[in-house]
Every structure is written in C-alpha cells, then in structure tokens.
Amino acid sequence: MKKRFPIRNHVGRYAGLIHSQNNKHVPFHRWYPFVEGFSSNFVKVIIDELDYKPSFCLDPFAGSGTTPLTCQQVGIKCYSFEVNPFLHDVMKVKFYKRYDGQKLENIISRIDKNLLIYKRGWKYPKIETQTLFEREDLKKWIFNKEVTWGIFDILNEIFKLSNTPEEMYKPLLKVALASNLIDISNVFRNGKCLSYKRNWSNNGISRRGVHKKFIGFCRDIILKDVLQITPNNNGIDNSAFCKEGDARKLVNELEDRSIDLIITSPPYLNSRDYTDIYRLELWILGYLKTYKDERELRKSTLRSHVQIAWHKEEILKIKQLEKVIKEIEKHREEFWNNSIPEMIKGYFVDMNIILKSLYKKMKINSKAYINVGNSSYFNSIIETDTIIAEIAEMNQFQVDEIRAARYLKSSGQQDSKKIRESVIVLTKI
Numbered sequence: 001m002k003k004r005f006p007i008r009n010h011v012g013r014y015a016g017l018i019h020s021q022n023n024k025h026v027p028f029h030r031w032y033p034f035v036e037g038f039s040s041n042f043v044k045v046i047i048d049e050l051d052y053k054p055s056f057c058l059d060p061f062a063g064s065g066t067t068p069l070t071c072q073q074v075g076i077k078c079y080s081f082e083v084n085p086f087l088h089d090v091m092k093v094k095f096y097k098r099y100d101g102q103k104l105e106n107i108i109s110r111i112d113k114n115l116l117i118y119k120r121g122w123k124y125p126k127i128e129t130q131t132l133f134e135r136e137d138l139k140k141w142i143f144n145k146e147v148t149w150g151i152f153d154i155l156n157e158i159f160k161l162s163n164t165p166e167e168m169y170k171p172l173l174k175v176a177l178a179s180n181l182i183d184i185s186n187v188f189r190n191g192k193c194l195s196y197k198r199n200w201s202n203n204g205i206s207r208r209g210v211h212k213k214f215i216g217f218c219r220d221i222i223l224k225d226v227l228q229i230t231p232n233n234n235g236i237d238n239s240a241f242c243k244e245g246d247a248r249k250l251v252n253e254l255e256d257r258s259i260d261l262i263i264t265s266p267p268y269l270n271s272r273d274y275t276d277i278y279r280l281e282l283w284i285l286g287y288l289k290t291y292k293d294e295r296e297l298r299k300s301t302l303r304s305h306v307q308i309a310w311h312k313e314e315i316l317k318i319k320q321l322e323k324v325i326k327e328i329e330k331h332r333e334e335f336w337n338n339s340i341p342e343m344i345k346g347y348f349v350d351m352n353i354i355l356k357s358l359y360k361k362m363k364i365n366s367k368a369y370i371n372v373g374n375s376s377y378f379n380s381i382i383e384t385d386t387i388i389a390e391i392a393e394m395n396q397f398q399v400d401e402i403r404a405a406r407y408l409k410s411s412g413q414q415d416s417k418k419i420r421e422s423v424i425v426l427t428k429i
C-alpha cells in the first residue's frame with residue numbers, strides 16, 4: 001500500500017542524537033540523568049536547518065527541559081510545559097542564571113562539614129507509601145536503613161536553607177540529591193517501571209557513602225557548571241516561560257500566532273507512566289504525600305499508560321486507527337489490563353486536542369518537529385507517527401515529511417518487525 005506521507009530515512013543523521021545519552025557530558029543538561037529525552041544536539045540540528053530565525057519556541061512536553069535549555073543557550077526564548085512537578089523543577093533549576101558560584105561553593109563546603117555530625121537515626125516522614133524505607137515488617141524495600149539515614153541527613157541540611165538568603169539554592173541541591181537516588185537505591189529503571197537489583201538487600205552503601213556521593217556530584221558537576229555562568233551570557237532566561245501543569249490546558253493560555261517553532265516529544269504510546277518511573281523523586285523530595293496526590297497527578301498526564309482506568313472514549317475517525325484497534329480487540333483474553341483500548345483511543349484524542357490548540361498558537365509558515373515512537377500491542381504495530389500526521393492534517397497543518405530516526409525492537413514482540421521512531425515535520429499554513 002502506498003504510504004500517504006513521505007517517510008524519509010534520516011537514521012544516519014538522527015540515530016545518535018535522538019536519545020539523551022549525549023547529554024551526559026554537556027554542562028547543565030547533565031544535572032539530571034533523564035533517560036526518556038532527546039539530546040541537546042538534536043535541538044541544535046533542527047534550529048540550524050531552519051530558513052528563519054525563530055523568536056519564540058515551545059515545548060509542551062518538556063521533560064528535563066532539553067528544548068528550552070538549548071534554546072536559551074543559542075539565544076531563543078522558549079515556553080516549556082511539564083505536568084510532573086519534579087521534572088518541572090529539574091528544568092527550571094537548569095535555566096536559572098543568577099546563581100553565585102562562590103556562594104554555592106561555601107554552601108557545599110558547609111553541608112559537607114555538617115554531614116559529619118549526623119549519627120542518630122531519623123523518624124520516617126508521614127507519607128502514605130510504605131515500601132520506600134527499610135522496616136522490619138517489610139519483605140522488600142527500596143532504601144536500606146544506612147542509605148535512608150544518609151538521605152534524611154542531606155534533606156535536613158537542604159531544608160535548613162529555608163527562609164534564609166540562600167533559599168534559592170534549595171531546588172538545585174534537591175536535584176543533586178535526586179540525581180543519585182537510583183544509584184543508592186535497591187532498584188533500577190527497567191523502561192516501564194522500577195525493578196529490584198540483584199543482591200538488592202546488600203548493596204554495601206553506607207550512610208557516609210551517600211553523603212560523599214552527593215557532595216561529589218555537587219562539586220564535580222553542578223558547581224563546575226555554575227562557575228561557567230557569566231553575567232553577560234546572552235540575556236535570555238527561559239525559567240520565566242516555564243510552567244508546571246497539563247499541556248492540554250496550558251497551551252490555550254498562550255497568545256494566538258505567537259509561536260514560530262515547536263520541538264517536542266510527547267509521551268510515547270508505550271504504557272510508560274512517568275509518575276511511576278519518577279516515584280522515588282516525587283515522594284522523597286516531598287512532591288507527593290498521599291496516594292490521592294499521586295492519582296491526581298496521573299489523571300493530568302497524557303493517556304499513554306494504564307496506571308489508572310481511563311473512561312470510555314470515542315475513537316477518532318481515522319481508518320488505520322480503527323483497523324489496529326479492531327485487531328488488538330481480538331486479543332482481549334490476553335490483555336494484561338482492560339484499559340488498553342481506551343488508552344490507545346484516548347492517546348490520539350489527546351493528540352487531537354493538543355494539535356488543534358498548537359495550530360492556533362503558531363505563526364503562519366512556522367515549523368513543528370514532533371519526535372515519537374511507534375508501538376506494538378499483541379503483534380499489531382500502531383503507527384503513531386502516521387496517525388499523528390493524519391491528525392495534524394485534519395487540523396490544517398501541512399505534513400512536510402516523516403523522518404525515520406531509528407528502528408527499535410519492541411519488547412514482547414515475536415516477529416522480526418522493527419518499531420520506527422520518527423520526527424514528524426509540520427508547517428502551519
């Protein structure tokens with residue numbers, strides 16, 4: 001069957017740029033190891049190919065902030081929206097330019113010295129989730145007792161900065177602690193959720209080891225980068241345009257025809273729930289206190305996962321979507337969650353909502369670059385890229401092309417078909 005949209009091979013150009021691995025050594029971008037992001041170079045390559053100089057960019061699903069931070073570094077203002085409050089803070093601390101390196105150095109040295117004093121244990125905080133910290137009545141836990149004390153020592157030092165002239169360094173230090181949480185825990189991120197490491201109960205990390213890791217990260221990564229900030233770096237500070245919340249609502253608050261570039265990567269339709277993947281950070285750093293908080297956060301995420309039961313949803317009138325849903329429905333007996341069809345329908349309804357609003361907010365002739373991955377459920381491939389392209393066209397965008405960026409083997413897939421990851425290029429006409 002002839003493809004409706006041109007799908008061009010850009011694997012050679014994009015394969016090395018589409019993942020966040022490249023951000024690992026890039027100043028500021030390296031402050032938090034966000035796996036699901038693209039690289040700063042990916043954003044730069046897009047900006048370089050434009051035949052106009054953008055004045056206002058937007059990333060409605062900004063994650064760790066690669067698009068707005070890169071824009072800031074090359075002198076472009078950029079709005080960024082992110083529903084996860086922890087990730088929102090991760091990006092905001094990276095934009096901020098008024099840190100004083102000398103002051104930060106003093107704070108780190110003081111905390112380093114203070115951490116030597118802690119010897120006694122801590123009362124566990126009043127949070128509803130009960131499996132984080134080692135307790136005698138639990139079979140499994142995520143942080144051993146020594147590690148738990150080490151974390152609380154650091155948090156106590158960070159909270160001491162409240163209501164002092166050094167308060168502005170608190171979010172920065174929280175991100176430094178967050179960057180090490182997985183390493184010192186008994187779990188690893190396995191793509192969709194957190195799984196226990198081998199020999200998890202005996203990871204050999206001491207209370208002092210936790211302190212040292214934190215101080216080392218503050219000095220070797222954060223402080224080094226902060227010392228690079230000069231007052232007359234270009235004047236743009238994208239923290240002013242960074243908002244926490246649901247992009248489906250926040251986009252409507254922008255002025256019509258004010259945006260002339262979009263570079264974004266919405267959650268993929270792969271049942272990955274960011275509230276789950278980043279749950280350690282969300283609970284330990286105080287963003288969540290009750291299960292109700294957690295549920296509310298999940299409810300405002302895009303419908304790309306089945307961690308909550310989505311209400312019945314109408315299906316968009318798109319032939320290939322109707323066809324693939326029918327195929328998947330045949331496997332109802334094998335469903336590991338009954339909400340799978342509602343998630344798929346809801347995902348594309350959400351894409352329709354967002355693309356409709358984005359169209360209104362963009363200037364004529366400006367470009368949108370959307371990085372997505374296709375998915376596979378019960379051996380039926382969902383071509384997310386071509387379906388989104390069709391939705392974009394329904395909303396009056398011109399689909400310039402779909403760029404194949406990488407091919408991945410899907411987990412649980414029995415045949416040899418590879419899953420495409422792409423960049424959809426749109427023009428507002």
Ligand SMILES: C[S@@+](CC[C@H](N)C(=O)[O-])C[C@H]1O[C@@H](n2cnc3c(N)ncnc32)[C@H](O)[C@@H]1O
Nearest residue numbers: 037038061063064065066083246247274301302
């Ligand atoms: C693929 S990640 C984006 C990564 C980003 N490009 C980067 O390099 O860091 C998608 C992000 O969308 C966020 N998200 C999910 N639902 C959202 C919503 N309704 N509004 C805003 N952000 C949302 C997720 O929390 C996640 O951080």
